[in-house]
């Protein structure tokens with residue numbers, strides 16, 4: 181765990197189709213403009229980063245993150261702008277480089293990335309990739325992306341795209357300037373890969389008790405050590421919503437949470453959502469939902485438990501209206517984040533022995 | 549101890565991901581000698597096994613198959629056809645795989661499989677003694693639900709297969725791993741253990757499992 185002041189608190193969005201107060205679905209373009217406003221508010225209330233996911237499905241408008249982020253860049257001065265995650269397996273790393281180096285330029289150095297294999301595979305048929313290459317694609321593309329960011333000109337060849345010979349990419353970036361994290365969902369080989377590249381680790385959590393990630397964090401640290409890589413930061417992404425009271429937060433989120441999982445139950449044969457399961461996710465699982473104090477206490481707890489130096493709140497699950505998302509962002513930035521920092525700096529609360537996470541040494545050393 | 553030919557307490561696991569390493573941890577804790585493999589050479593998973601399933605040994609898939617009479621297959625569904633069709637000849641093969649189109653891609657045969665995906669696994673490995681089991685709980689729930697026999701509230705785990713002595717061996721494995729074992733009938737009945745079925749992901753007691761499964765069986769035209 182880093183010094184409390186150095187911990188990065190982010191917000192992550194899938195740019196989901198939301199409903200208005202009367203329950204009517206908004207159109208995609210409105211949702212995208214609303215998301216820009218959400219990011220602008222996040223900047224104003226002191227959130228450290230705003231990050232957009234990547235899907236290709238009818239309920240999510242996050243298929244071109246860099247365009248939304250560039251718009252936000254033009255309206256903000258401070259907040260970091262990134263992805264959560266970029267499905268690198270089905271992108272051209274050269275294109276990713278040029279877009280995010282350009283985003284870094286227009287935002288005056290605020291771009292960042294989380295690269296992942298993607299937990300859903302809709303981009304494979306869409307872009308003409310073979311699912312059998314799932315592993316190899318990610319490995320190869322991560323390798324190329326990291327090389328472009330660490331050292332130019334690049335000479336490189338691989339299986340899935342044309343080779344590069346003494347290639348310079350524009351706009352140039354200072355070596356290792358743009359932070360790239362590796363997003364993982366629990367697959368141990370992915371954790372080892374992040375360590376092999378010496379990249380910081382982002383745990384993407386969709387549910388369940390966070391303690392289950394402790395062994396993976398141990399694996400990550402051991403693997404970094406084995407590969408002779410310096411210590412790196414560890415972050416976590418989880419869902420949640422903040423309101424004035426616990427009850428209000430649950431009342432806002434529950435119907436939309438139930439809607440998402442009803443659909444998943446129908447499509448994937450998952451168990452149907454129940455209020456008990458929802459409450460269990462709030463109490464012991466990975467929903468950071470409730471009043472400022474409830475959410476701040478839980479975030480501070482998980483940061484200590486896992487030794488995190490970044491926490492991203494995937495704010496609001498499902499079709500929660502824009503206005504309620506704005507309210508969550510306001511409370512998260514103005515009240516939750518300062519309260520978490522306060523809780524973490526309280527030596528009386530300090531667990532002993534002091535946490536030994538690699539990130540303690542230097543919080544902002546996460547770049548490539 | 550296993551009944552029948554699997555008298556040693558050895559377990560092989562093919563797949564060293566979230567599920568495979570959780571099965572390995574549980575089996576080591578239950579007193580098994582465990583060997584586990586990924587898709588590559590064993591040194592690729594050595595550290596993973598050392599940290600996530602200490603006590604198990606990391607081997608290649610061929611070595612794992614040679615090591616034990618009972619093998620758990622815990623790799624993504626869209627991958628098993630990369631394995632040699634005679635790989636598991638004569639072995640008890642616990643099919644722990646689930647088809648999910650978001651991970652496996654939209655695959656017609658898996659998606660429709662009227663007799664369940666384990667029938668396709670059996671077709672691919674004709675000489676293996678396929679038993680469908682260990683698939684219907686998430687890996688975390690699997691791990692945290694393990695209890696010694698007789699513990700009140702112990703939950704159930706079902707197994708389905710055509711080779712009855714193979715099923716008996718797997719039922720015993722289930723019990724030793726920490727669950728009340730439920731015989732779900734023949735391999736086709738494994739359909740009821742799949743995503744979308746009545747027991748998937750839920751964590752029922754053996755009694756509830758049995759009654760849900762027999763209700764399901766009554767609906768199956770084949771039974």
Ligand SMILES: NC(=O)c1ccc[n+]([C@@H]2O[C@H](COP(=O)([O-])OP(=O)(O)OC[C@H]3O[C@@H](n4cnc5c(N)ncnc54)[C@H](OP(=O)(O)O)[C@@H]3O)[C@@H](O)[C@H]2O)c1
Nearest residue numbers: 369563564565566567586587622623624625645646686687
């Ligand atoms: N996750 C769960 O909670 C859960 C619970 C019950 C059942 N299952 C089922 O178990 C299977 C694995 O799921 P998972 O969540 O563990 O996935 P995962 O974390 O992605 O792990 C998959 C594992 O399979 C290995 N693998 C892939 N192709 C292989 C091959 N040809 N030969 C040997 N090993 C191979 C991979 O090894 P490399 O990295 O070396 O390629 C990796 O270790 C799936 O069918 C799933 O439905 C999962």
